Amino acid sequence: MKNNNILQLLMQYTKEGTQFTDKKQRIVLAAIELFAKKGYANTATSEIAKEAGVAEGTIFRHFGTKENLLLAILIPFIKHSLPQMADAIFEEVLAEKPKTIEEFVRALATERFMFFKENRDLFRIFIKEMIYHDELKNELISHISEHALSRIEQIIQDFQEKGEVIDIPAKILSRNIFTTLLGFFLSRFVLMSDNVFLDDQREIDYIVQIIVNGIKQ
Amino acid sequence: MKNNNILQLLMQYTKEGTQFTDKKQRIVLAAIELFAKKGYANTATSEIAKEAGVAEGTIFRHFGTKENLLLAILIPFIKHSLPQMADAIFEEVLAEKPKTIEEFVRALATERFMFFKENRDLFRIFIKEMIYHDELKNELISHISEHALSRIEQIIQDFQEKGEVIDIPAKILSRNIFTTLLGFFLSRFVLMSDNVFLDDQREIDYIVQIIVNGIKQ
DNA sequence: CTCCTGAGTGAGTGATTACTCACTTTTATA
DNA sequence: TATAAAAGTGAGTAATCACTCACTCAGGAG
Numbered sequence: 001m002k003n004n005n006i007l008q009l010l011m012q013y014t015k016e017g018t019q020f021t022d023k024k025q026r027i028v029l030a031a032i033e034l035f036a037k038k039g040y041a042n043t044a045t046s047e048i049a050k051e052a053g054v055a056e057g058t059i060f061r062h063f064g065t066k067e068n069l070l071l072a073i074l075i076p077f078i079k080h081s082l083p084q085m086a087d088a089i090f091e092e093v094l095a096e097k098p099k100t101i102e103e104f105v106r107a108l109a110t111e112r113f114m115f116f117k118e119n120r121d122l123f124r125i126f127i128k129e130m131i132y133h134d135e136l137k138n139e140l141i142s143h144i145s146e147h148a149l150s151r152i153e154q155i156i157q158d159f160q161e162k163g164e165v166i167d168i169p170a171k172i173l174s175r176n177i178f179t180t181l182l183g184f185f186l187s188r189f190v191l192m193s194d195n196v197f198l199d200d201q202r203e204i205d206y207i208v209q210i211i212v213n214g215i216k217q
Numbered sequence: 218m219k220n221n222n223i224l225q226l227l228m229q230y231t232k233e234g235t236q237f238t239d240k241k242q243r244i245v246l247a248a249i250e251l252f253a254k255k256g257y258a259n260t261a262t263s264e265i266a267k268e269a270g271v272a273e274g275t276i277f278r279h280f281g282t283k284e285n286l287l288l289a290i291l292i293p294f295i296k297h298s299l300p301q302m303a304d305a306i307f308e309e310v311l312a313e314k315p316k317t318i319e320e321f322v323r324a325l326a327t328e329r330f331m332f333f334k335e336n337r338d339l340f341r342i343f344i345k346e347m348i349y350h351d352e353l354k355n356e357l358i359s360h361i362s363e364h365a366l367s368r369i370e371q372i373i374q375d376f377q378e379k380g381e382v383i384d385i386p387a388k389i390l391s392r393n394i395f396t397t398l399l400g401f402f403l404s405r406f407v408l409m410s411d412n413v414f415l416d417d418q419r420e421i422d423y424i425v426q427i428i429v430n431g432i433k434q
Numbered sequence: 435c436t437c438c439t440g441a442g443t444g445a446g447t448g449a450t451t452a453c454t455c456a457c458t459t460t461t462a463t464a
Numbered sequence: 465t466a467t468a469a470a471a472g473t474g475a476g477t478a479a480t481c482a483c484t485c486a487c488t489c490a491g492g493a494g
Contacts, residue, residue, distance in 0.1 A: 124348065186403065187396040210428070
C-alpha cells in the first residue's frame with residue numbers, strides 16, 4: 001500500500017470525469033482544511049475562497065452550492081476511494097497469507113491506523129457531518145458492509161473452521177472488531193489530544209493484543 | 218441506580234442555583250430534541266421557541282445567547298451529572314464486590330449501555346459539538362480521567378495483583394476498555410441504525426466476552 | 435487575427451438568523 | 465389593594481452568508 005493519502009486518490013478519480021484545475025484543487029484543499037478545523041457549518045464560503053486564493057464566485061462556478069462542495073469531497077471518498085482502499089488493503093493483507101488470526105488483525109489494524117492518521121481531516125469532517133446526513137450515512141454503512149465487514153467476516157469464518165477463533169457468529173465478531181477499532185481510532189484521532197497516547201506502534205500492539213486474545217480459541 | 222435520565226439530574230442540579238420555571242424547562246427539552254435531531258447549527262432559535270411554546274425572546278431572556286443555551290445543557294452534564302453518575306455507578310458496582318474481572322466489566326458495560334440508551338440525544342449532541350469545542354472537550358476528558366478511567370485503572374490493578382488480568386499497564390488497559398466500549402456505544406447509538414443490532418443483552422454479552430477474554434490472564 | 439467558450443471575478447442581493455427592546459402580563463410583597 | 469420586579473412577548477434590526485450575475489480575461493479553434 002504505497003499511497004494512503006485519500007486526496008490524491010480523490011483527484012485521480014475525479015480526473016477521469018472532469019478536468020481538475022489548479023483552482024478547483026485549491027478550493028477542495030482549503031475546504032477540507034477548514035471544514036475539519038471549524039466544521040462545515042462554521043466555515044463561510046468567503047473563508048474558503050480566501051484560503052484558496054480564488055474569488056468566492058469561483059467556488060459556485062465549480063461546485064454550484066456549498067453543500068455540493070462538501071458532497072464533492074465526501075461522496076467520491078465513500079463511493080470510490082474507501083472501497084478502492086479497502087480492496088487494496090485486503091489484497092495486500094491477504095497476499096501475505098496470514099497464518100494466524102493475530103497476523104490478520106495486526107495487519108488490518110496497522111493499515112487502518114495509517115490510513116486514518118494520514119486522512120485525519122477527512123475523518124473528522126466525516127464523523128461530524130454524517131451524523132445528520134442519512135444518505136451519507138447509509139452510503140457509508142452499505143460500503144463498509146460490502147467492502148470491509150463481509151471480508152472480515154469471511155476471514156473470521158476461515159479461522160473459525162481452523163479452530164483458531166471462538167465460536168461467536170462471524171458476523172457479530174467482525175462487527176465487534178470493527179467497532180473496537182473504530183472506538184480506538186476515534187479516540188486517537190478525533191476526540192483526544194495526541195499527547196495522551198504512546199507511540200503508534202505500541203498503541204497498535206496493545207489494542208491488537210486485546211482483540212486477538214479476546215477472540216482466539 | 219434508579220435514575221438514568223440525565224435530564225432529571227440536570228434539573229435537580231440547576232434547581233439549586235436558579236428557579237427552573239416550566240418555560241425554561243420546556244426550552245431545554247425542545248433544544249435537546251432539536252439539537253439532537255438536526256444539529257445545533259441547523260436549529261434556529263425560532264424553531265426551539267415554537268417547539269417549546271414560548272416567544273423567541275424568552276430564550277434570550279433565560280439563556281442570553283444560543284451558545285449559552287447549548288452550554289447550559291452540556292456543561293452541567295459534564296461537570297455534575299456525568300461525574301455524579303460515574304460515582305454512583307462505581308459505588309453500585311463496587312457495592313456488589315465483583316469477584317471476577319468479568320463481573321466488573323459486565324456491570325460496567327451494562328450500566329453504561331443503559332445510560333447511553335436513555336440519554337441518546339444528549340450523547341449525539343455531545344459527540345457532534347465537542348469535536349470543535351476545545352473547552353468542552355478538555356472538560357470532558359478531565360472528568361473522564363478523574364471519575365472513570367482512574368477508577369477502572371484502580372480496579373484493573375487490583376485484579377492484576379490477584380493474577381486475574383494480563384500484565385499490560387493498568388492505565389493502558391483501562392483506556393482501551395474505555396475506547397472499546399465507546400466504539401461500541403457510538404456505533405450502537407449514534408452511527409448505525411437500530412435494526413443492525415441484536416437485542417441489547419446479547420450485544421452486551423458479546424462485547425463483554427471479547428473484552429474479558431482479551432484482558433484476562 | 436477574430437470569435438467563441440469556459441474560467442474567473444467581486445460587488446451586490448435576498449434570505450436567514452441570533453438577538454434587541456419597547457411593551458405587556460404575571461407574580462410576589464407590603 | 466397597589467406597586468415593583470420579574471417573566472414573557474413578538475415585531476423589528478443588524479449581521480452574516482450562500483449565492484447571483486454582469487462583466488473580464490484567457491485559451492483554443494478556424
